[in-house]
Amino acid sequence: MEFYFGLAQIIGIHVILGLSAYVLMLTGQLSLAQAGFFAIGAYSAGILTVLFQFHIVPALIIASLVAGLFAFLIGFPALRVRGLMLVVATIAFSEVVRLFFFNLSWRKTIDGIEAGPDSTNGFREIRFFAANGWEPYQVTLFVWLFVALVMFLIWWSDRARSGAVLRAVGEDELAAHSVGINITAVKVAAMTAGGMIAGIGGALYAHTATYVDHLTFTILLGTFAIAYPILGGLRSVFGTLLAVVLIQGVLVEGLRALGDWRNILFGVIIILTMNLKPGGLFDTQTVQALRKGLAFRDKGAPNA
Amino acid sequence: MTDFLQNCIDGVMIGSSYALLALGFTIIFGVMRRLNLSFGPTIMLGAFGGAWLYLHFNINPWLVLLACIVFTVAAGVYVERLCFNAIKRNVAITSMVSSFVIWMQLEEIAIHILPDRTSPFPPLFASLSFEAGPFYVRSEYLFMFAVAVAAVFAVERILHRTWFGLRLRAVAEDPRAAAYMGINAGRVSVYAFVLVSVLGAVAGYLILAADQQVTPFFGLWATFKGLIAMMLGGMGSLPGAIIGGLLLGVIETQSLWYFGNEYKDLAAYLVLFLMLIARPGGIMGQRLVERRRLAFRRV
Numbered sequence: 001m002e003f004y005f006g007l008a009q010i011i012g013i014h015v016i017l018g019l020s021a022y023v024l025m026l027t028g029q030l031s032l033a034q035a036g037f038f039a040i041g042a043y044s045a046g047i048l049t050v051l052f053q054f055h056i057v058p059a060l061i062i063a064s065l066v067a068g069l070f071a072f073l074i075g076f077p078a079l080r081v082r083g084l085m086l087v088v089a090t091i092a093f094s095e096v097v098r099l100f101f102f103n104l105s106w107r108k109t110i111d112g113i114e115a116g117p118d119s120t121n122g123f124r125e126i127r128f129f130a131a132n133g134w135e136p137y138q139v140t141l142f143v144w145l146f147v148a149l150v151m152f153l154i155w156w157s158d159r160a161r162s163g164a165v166l167r168a169v170g171e172d173e174l175a176a177h178s179v180g181i182n183i184t185a186v187k188v189a190a191m192t193a194g195g196m197i198a199g200i201g202g203a204l205y206a207h208t209a210t211y212v213d214h215l216t217f218t219i220l221l222g223t224f225a226i227a228y229p230i231l232g233g234l235r236s237v238f239g240t241l242l243a244v245v246l247i248q249g250v251l252v253e254g255l256r257a258l259g260d261w262r263n264i265l266f267g268v269i270i271i272l273t274m275n276l277k278p279g280g281l282f283d284t285q286t287v288q289a290l291r292k293g294l295a296f297r298d299k300g301a302p303n304a
Numbered sequence: 305m306t307d308f309l310q311n312c313i314d315g316v317m318i319g320s321s322y323a324l325l326a327l328g329f330t331i332i333f334g335v336m337r338r339l340n341l342s343f344g345p346t347i348m349l350g351a352f353g354g355a356w357l358y359l360h361f362n363i364n365p366w367l368v369l370l371a372c373i374v375f376t377v378a379a380g381v382y383v384e385r386l387c388f389n390a391i392k393r394n395v396a397i398t399s400m401v402s403s404f405v406i407w408m409q410l411e412e413i414a415i416h417i418l419p420d421r422t423s424p425f426p427p428l429f430a431s432l433s434f435e436a437g438p439f440y441v442r443s444e445y446l447f448m449f450a451v452a453v454a455a456v457f458a459v460e461r462i463l464h465r466t467w468f469g470l471r472l473r474a475v476a477e478d479p480r481a482a483a484y485m486g487i488n489a490g491r492v493s494v495y496a497f498v499l500v501s502v503l504g505a506v507a508g509y510l511i512l513a514a515d516q517q518v519t520p521f522f523g524l525w526a527t528f529k530g531l532i533a534m535m536l537g538g539m540g541s542l543p544g545a546i547i548g549g550l551l552l553g554v555i556e557t558q559s560l561w562y563f564g565n566e567y568k569d570l571a572a573y574l575v576l577f578l579m580l581i582a583r584p585g586g587i588m589g590q591r592l593v594e595r596r597r598l599a600f601r602r603v
């Protein structure tokens with residue numbers, strides 16, 4: 001049972017990470033900096049709960065704001081580049097963040113134990129949940145509360161005008177510009193929102209894993225973050241959820257029995273999916289097929 | 305001052321290996337407008353193939369070089385078929401992500417070939433180091449520098465003096481028009497990958513022979529160094545690749561000397577980030593970016 005709670009927590013955290021990239025991808029920006037914001041969130045929340053004895057909720061909020069602030073600052077210069085150059089610029093940013101935490105050492109004695117980020121040895125003492133006697137199911141619920149919150153907010157803003165504005169910028173910047181949308185504001189807002197969401201994910205990750213080090217936040221994590229929305233499709237947030245469940249639940253955990261050969265098969269499956277369904281698993285075609293299937297059963301529907 | 309100059313010399317020496325790697329990225333980017341993140345891992349896989357043959361059959365270093373080229377070309381064509389040919393041109397990002405996914409596969413295969421973390425790698429010539437005045441120079445890196453410059457001229461010739469180069473540039477310019485002219489874009493793309501893989505294998509061989517060992521981390525290292533060097537020098541510019549590589553080498557050795565080892569990579573990434581923001585096209589590739597921006601303003 002412990003195992004399934006752990007898996008549910010990982011899936012929840014990766015959904016948050018994927019959604020942070022999803023918001024950016026709606027505006028047509030592809031960012032590998034999500035791993036960097038995730039790291040900022042993880043380390044700042046960990047430092048707050050361990051070194052300053054904060055409760056988890058304010059620590060999460062502050063971590064999210066810190067990550068959002070960095071994303072806001074990155075948003076302006078990132079406007080100057082687009083496409084693949086933006087990808088490389090964000091890789092550079094996320095590596096700068098990772099190497100900063102690789103060098104960060106901030107040890108303090110708390111309750112007789114020395115704790116805090118210890119450069120290459122990582123940050124080992126993030127034991128808020130264990131110290132306060134949280135059961136695994138409570139932690140899982142806590143994580144999924146935030147997943148639900150983030151998903152709801154994105155789903156809701158997608159149905160409002162803001163979603164249309166984001167998608168307009170993503171579809172055609174020039175057209176969006178000429179109907180009076182302030183592209184700078186939209187892109188920076190999306191970057192900030194993405195950073196805040198990734199910061200929440202990182203903070204939750206640090207506390208469920210109880211241990212973070214710089215190797216967690218490599219380019220691999222950033223690639224996973226953008227692979228989820230690509231695989232799930234940009235139609236709706238549920239695509240990202242589906243992609244995370246598929247990758248983390250089925251491919252990573254389910255193929256564990258294969259041992260060393262897992263990574264080889266994993267790559268082939270993802271690439272085949274990308275080839276066969278370039279718009280993502282949850283694209284318009286799939287949704288229409290689903291609708292048709294449901295409507296077929298519902299014979300009384302007038303427009304079936 | 306002598307320290308500073310010695311650092312510059314060391315930087316240029318190390319930088320010539322980065323320049324060789326950057327050439328491969330530049331060709332693929334310049335021609336296909338796509339980023340091949342598994343370039344480093346294909347070279348690593350080729351080197352592992354060569355090292356395996358060397359370890360088990362103790363063959364001549366020249367044959368090891370040949371084996372490296374053969375294996376790298378095979379891996380490169382595999383990547384091209386799976387990530388670049390099968391995915392349509394308008395989703396360049398998807399092929400970048402899938403080329404990254406392939407990376408894991410190639411690394412896994414390499415670990416299956418040689419389970420040891422490090423394997424020995426044979427050099428072509430015995431190492432010769434000499435002192436020029438107060439400065440210390442290693443012959444391997446001098447050779448690498450010469451190969452990098454020769455490679456730029458060779459690639460320049462191939463691109464501008466052969467039918468293959470003409471087809472390649474035509475596909476890069478406008479794939480549909482090229483198709484109307486009877487150019488098979490898929491085949492051109494495979495040939496481009498073969499060319500790049502050969503270059504990459506030679507670069508990888510020279511770098512690994514200077515270190516005399518190969519590890520699975522080489523893939524990551526090669527991709528990152530080549531990518532940074534290309535971005536610094538300029539997207540899609542061949543002389544830019546050389547300049548970017550040398551600049552990266554100098555930045556690394558200077559920051560290593562003045563700030564310490566842990567800040568070496570940090571400095572390199574920071575310079576890259578600032579460069580991309582201040583001059584998105586890199587040192588030599590600004591024209592491309594400017595043209596695009598002007599087009600946006602005009603409309």
